[in-house]
Amino acid sequence: GQQLNQSPQSMFIQEGEDVSMNCTSSSIFNTWLWYKQDPGEGPVLLIALYKAGELTSNGRLTAQFGITRKDSFLNISASIPSDVGIYFCAGQGSRDDKIIFGKGTRLHILP
Amino acid sequence: KAGVTQTPRYLIKTRGQQVTLSCSPISGHRSVSWYQQTPGQGLQFLFEYFSETQRNKGNFPGRFSGRQFSNSRSEMNVSTLELGDSALYLCASSLKGRGQETQYFGPGTRLLVL
Numbered sequence: 304g305q306q307l308n309q310s311p312q313s314m315f316i317q318e319g320e321d322v323s324m325n326c327t328s329s330s331i332f333n334t335w336l337w338y339k340q341d342p343g344e345g346p347v348l349l350i351a352l353y354k355a356g357e358l359t360s361n362g363r364l365t366a367q368f369g370i371t372r373k374d375s376f377l378n379i380s381a382s383i384p385s386d387v388g389i390y391f392c393a394g395q396g397s398r399d400d401k402i403i404f405g406k407g408t409r410l411h412i413l414p
Numbered sequence: 415k416a417g418v419t420q421t422p423r424y425l426i427k428t429r430g431q432q433v434t435l436s437c438s439p440i441s442g443h444r445s446v447s448w449y450q451q452t453p454g455q456g457l458q459f460l461f462e463y464f465s466e467t468q469r470n471k472g473n474f475p476g477r478f479s480g481r482q483f484s485n486s487r488s489e490m491n492v493s494t495l496e497l498g499d500s501a502l503y504l505c506a507s508s509l510k511g512r513g514q515e516t517q518y519f520g521p522g523t524r525l526l527v528l
Contacts, residue, residue, distance in 0.1 A: 338519075345504050345522055346504070348516050348518075391457065401447075401470050403459070404449075404457035404459075405456065406456035407456060
């Protein structure tokens with residue numbers, strides 16, 4: 304079945320650093336989504352991408368939909384303590400397909 | 415506008431029992447999807463309901479079932495619980511569950527099977 308490989312699994316960074324994480328798949332997706340999950344909460348959508356090559360920003364977050372439609376990355380610039388959490392990528396083939404999630408990148412920010 | 419609500423938030427059951435979880439979508443949303451989240455497998459899609467009909471289904475055994483009511487509220491049921499069913503069960507709602515729509519997640523129900 305379809306699978307998403309998300310890396311890295313976890314990251315330890317200093318406050319103020321930039322962060323980059325990515326997702327790859329052997330299948331083509333028509334939609335890429337990036338979510339953040341805080342402890343005890345459900346995932347919250349950060350950025351949605353609908354077109355190959357699309358680059359979209361949401362504040363300090365930037366995500367890109369890969370040209371091959373098999374990958375996507377998320378960058379966070381100038382990290383702050385509230386960026387701590389688990390970031391998930393997700394992909395959807397056609398609009399009728401279920402959404403497939405990556406296993407998440409756990410972001411830790413060192414004091 | 416109230417968000418997606420799930421009840422109960424926490425549940426402890428023993429093997430062999432059955433459990434019913436409830437999800438109330440955002441008002442006006444007609445699509446409800448259910449996911450299982452575990453540390454090992456991550457977020458896995460269970461099923462999606464729209465207008466009281468199951469529209470999509472993941473790769474879970476028949477012990478996992480769901481339904482949706484005319485007011486769009488949804489329930490999922492797990493029968494004959496196994497230890498491996500311990501997980502966070504999340505539901506998400508969207509307007510129609512189609513195309514470029516945002517899915518909003520509830521806080522989840524944490525199920526522990528002993």
